[in-house]
Amino acid sequence: MSSSNNTVIPSAKWAQRACAEVNPEDFYPTTATGVHAAQQICASCPVLSMCAELAPGLRLSGCVVGSVWVPKAKDEIALKELAEVAATGKPAPLAERKRVPKDRTHRWNDPEFRKQVVRLHDEHLTWVRIAARLDCTPTLARRAYAAELGIELPKRSARAGVRPKSTVRRTAAPAARPAPAPVVTARVRAARKCARDLAFQQQVAQLRMGDDLTWSEIAARLGCAASTAKNAYAELESAA
Incomplete structure (x- = not known):
């Protein structure tokens, strides 16, 4: 100076x-x-x-x-x-950003700033990278670029951060498939057959009515599941 x-x-x-x-x-x-x-x-x-x-x-x-x-x-x-x-005799380092004046929004109209934006854009940098390099916002960089080239950039959504609605046609959701039938194993079939056996039903009734045992005790006595003993007892009562 x-x-x-x-x-x-x-x-x-x-x-x-x-x-x-x-x-x-x-x-x-x-x-x-x-x-x-x-x-x-x-x-x-x-x-x-x-x-x-x-x-x-x-x-x-x-x-x-x-x-x-x-x-x-x-x-x-x-x-x-x-x-x-x-x-x-050596020049001082560039002043820190916190000590220099803050750039105002009219910076987009600064010829020097606009030329820097165009140069960085020609180097295929994104608006975000240009903003980080020049310490400004991506919107300000876009505005300076448009002003320097005398063009009009496509308008963005009126609400910041809101994506425009997709034009892709959405198809109806497929109908829910019916649940598969439960698999009946050999063990289940044997338990059902045992529950329908008359002699087995009478044994369960005797232990239940006569000896007043619990279903767990009956199952342990007859070597079956408690549910099998219950089913056998129910079968006998329904037939009576």
Whole structure:
């Protein structure tokens, strides 16, 4: 960034400064992209260290000077970076996002930002990746791309996050199949046959009525299942 005090630095060398042919307004950026762009201009300046040495006495604020972002006068971080640049002659690192101005929604109309979006889109990056690269939203990137090329992108659903209804024809659900018939095993058939045997029925009735045994005790006495004994007893009562 140029200085109003040209007597400290020889005019011949000061004329070689990188900002000589740049609009001074570019060093008073209002977006993070503008801050980083101004810092990159300063990075190649042949009088960088001299500019950084002069900057603290100018009480500048909201600008980039000597490759350092100065958000306000006497900012401790900025003063420390300016002293380091003045001592080493090396440009300061790009300012952290949390220290620079937040990009506003009108950023999509910034020519520099729009060109960056088009370049990244030509590299076949998705809108999400472009947004992450440029620290913006995918919607803002799409809007900048459309403004730069003078095209109109297809409209999205009015409600964010809601997918449009599918046009695929849905067929009726198939009718439920009937449940398969239970499998009758040989053991079940033998139990049923035993329950219908008259002699077996009489034995069950004798133990149940005469000896007053439980179904479990009857089953243990006759070597059958309790359900078989119950069925035999029921068969005998129904036949009576």
